Amino acid sequence: MMIETIPPGTIMRGQYRIERALGSGGFGHVYLAVDLRTNQPCAVKEYLVTGASGQAQLQHEARVLSRLHHPHLPSFIDAFSERGRYYVVLSYIEGRDLTEQLRLARQHDEAIPLPVILGWLLAVCDAVQFLHSQQPPVIHRDIKPDNIRITSDGTAYLVDLGNAKAVADGARTLFFARHQGTPGYAPPEQYPGGSGTDPRSDVYALGGTLYFALTMQEPASVSARNQALQQGHSGLPSLQEQLARLLAEEKAGKSFRFEAARPTRGTRMPRHVAQLAMLPPEILQRLNAIIQRAMALKPTERYQSVAEFKAELRQVLEQLQPARQEPPTPTAERGRAVDPHKTQPDLPQLYEDLHQARTSTPGVSCPVCQMPLASSQTGCPRCGWTSLQAPGGPARSARSGSQASQEQPQRLVLPSTRVQAAPSAPVVSDSQRQGGLIRTRRRPSPASTAPSPSTQAAQSQGWPLSLPEKGLSLRTAIVLTAIALAVLLLVFVFLFLIASAHSAGSLPPPLPGALLLLTLPPLPLRR
Structure with missing residues (x-):
């Protein structure tokens, strides 16, 4: 049987104005109303009962509900009967x-x-x-x-x-x-x-x-x-x-x-x-x-x-x-925040990061990327920093990143000597894990960070030491390769012009244009 709803605007018991129906069930409807005495919203629940015994039983239950005052329960406000139906008014939880x-x-x-x-x-x-x-x-x-x-x-x-x-x-x-x-x-x-x-x-x-x-x-x-248990599942x-x-x-x-x-x-x-x-x-x-x-x-x-x-x-x-100690949010080189979940990282990689943060000691973190580290760790798996770069081990990394970076020994190189970095395992940064592709970069091993004896002697004599710390970068190699290709292209164009001039008769026939370069005197080599 379809239960007729109370139209909005109806005032019940002279103080509850019905705003709209919130829901319905076998017991009746639930309405959002406004208590005109306090101007506060309330919930009016409708119960379909028949006979005096039913109403008396609901009144008994209403008295039970009126004693229920708890910070995580809606408050009981009122209970009344009207138009052959019984209503309970409770505070509305928005x-x-x-x-x-x-x-x-x-x-x-x-x-x-x-x-x-x-x-x-x-x-x-x-x-x-x-x-x-x-x-x-x-x-x-x-x-x-x-x-x-x-x-x-x-x-x-x-x-x-x-x-x-x-x-x-x-x-x-x-x-x-x-x-x-x-x-x-x-x-x-x-x-x-x-x-x-x-x-x-x-x-x-x-x-x-x-x-x-x-x-x-x-x-x-x-x-x-029960059916699953009967089937052994x-x-x-x-x-x-x-x-x-x-x-x-x-x-x-x-x-x-x-x-x-x-x-x-x-x-x-x-x-x-x-x-x-x-x-x-x-x-x-x-x-x-x-x-x-x-x-x-x-x-x-x-x-x-x-x-x-x-x-x-x-x-x-x-x-x-x-x-649950969340690792710090990785940031890009220019300070722009990077969403670690934007590229949908694999769950094992995310698990390893959080597991690393869980097993870390409070207050001990990497001075470079601020990732929490365990007291037994000697390096950071995210940025490649090792405890050999700062005396005192991981406990020293609890200081601020700027202070720790200032106390790290400088890596010095003589003008006539280049320290070659020993090959190390590729380090993958979080911001480089994009689109299912991983770009790797290598960092110098901890052994290359200690100055050599000749470097220490040069430093004591005040020699200028200003060469870069690392070897040839990828960008420099690309630029040099492009320059070499451009020079080679110019040589081929020059040879082509000479061959064209020879075929037109503007050059003497004994020497082909392609052999003109062989007549040039050799340049002295500088030792």
């Missing part, structure tokens, strides 16, 4: 739900940091734990990403208590009898024939919400999990399995890089999910263990309270925060 936040992050190729995700889940756990602590306990029964609202200041709210259940001697009320929850987030006991919901049912939904927030994949429903793929599947799809898309101008965007792993691959393996395994235990099909195998689930998440967050 913002986007968690599903929309993740969808926007994927559209803009961004990642919501994992500490932020876990912080939102911990706030929701606080709200659910508060509901469970009421007398009688209130079971939400519909926790999912769509019911987690994120405001503009980053605060998470658990909304939509329309499916809640007040546990009182096993009695069922009309507030929770409207639907059976959302597949993927509703546990087996919430469906008909189940054992009945309790606080462990909300733990199951919290585990499913965490699974979606990390993988951007909806968890399988109870029926799908995992009913709930682990985080590692999800990463392996997405990485395989990404590699399959990259295999067409040489056949197509650009790989298809659909094969690229979302950056939000890719950050899971940058986690330490022990943290990833612990997150997966938390989800698997929270979403166990048997209530006895889950966390027995939201407090246990929240404590596990908090420990992961404490391990995660010091481990």
Whole structure:
């Protein structure tokens, strides 16, 4: 039966002006209204009930909701009946739900940091734990990403208590009898024939919400999990399995890089999910263990309270925060910021950079490119700097880049001597990794940085030492090659003109034009 909506502009109970409908469900509609007393927005939820007993039961539930005051729950404002329908007025939480936040992050190729995700889940756990602590306990029964609202200041709210259940001697009320929850987030006991919901049912939904927030994949429903278990498959793929599947799809898309101008965007792993691959393996395994235990099909195998689930998440967050030290953003030679993800770098290279930053000692960084270094490292893998260039090893690199560069020994060369740099492994910079091509450049080895004894003697006598530090550059070689080709071209043109003049009879026949150069006297060679 189609439920008629209330037209905008209608004033209910003399103080709530309806603005528009926000949504609808089996219980009725939800409206955005304005409280004319405070001029503040509010949400008016409509419930279809019949008979005096139904209204009395809803009034009892409204009294329960009126006692729920928590910083991560919408506030109860009012409850009334009008036109044969029952209404509950709650504060309106303006913002986007968690599903929309993740969808926007994927559209803009961004990642919501994992500490932020876990912080939102911990706030929701606080709200659910508060509901469970009421007398009688209130079971939400519909926790999912769509019911987690994120405001503009980053605060998470658990909304939509329309499916809640007040546990009182096993009695069922009309507030929770409207639907059976959302597949993927509703546990087996919430469906008909189940054992009945309790606080462990909300733990199951919290585990499913965490699974979606990390993988951007909806968890399988109870029926799908049971069917998969009967076939011998995992009913709930682990985080590692999800990463392996997405990485395989990404590699399959990259295999067409040489056949197509650009790989298809659909094969690229979302950056939000890719950050899971940058986690330490022990943290990833612990997150997966938390989800698997929270979403166990048997209530006895889950966390027995939201407090246990929240404590596990908090420990992961404490391990995660010091481990996530982002490396500095590389910059171009002219100071223009370079987006390290603009050219779609391979995931292993990005993993190595972040792993290098995770294992670094706080305060120790390369004095040239400011990349964090470990205390056991003797050089920078990004720019090629080595600890031999600054006495004191990596600990000395904790100083500012300018100060460290001033204290490095100068590399001096005599006017009549050129120090040849020993060949070294090619160094690839981040800004040179473009379009799937890698341009390499070589740096002099640390051995070439120490001045020779003859150089030290020349320095003590005050000789001018101003030759360049490096050998012939690529640009100079190209210029010299171009000059040589131009001279060779002029020689051929000169010979062609002489041959043409000889054929026209303007030169004496005994000597061909091509042999005139042989009659020139040899130039003395300077030793």
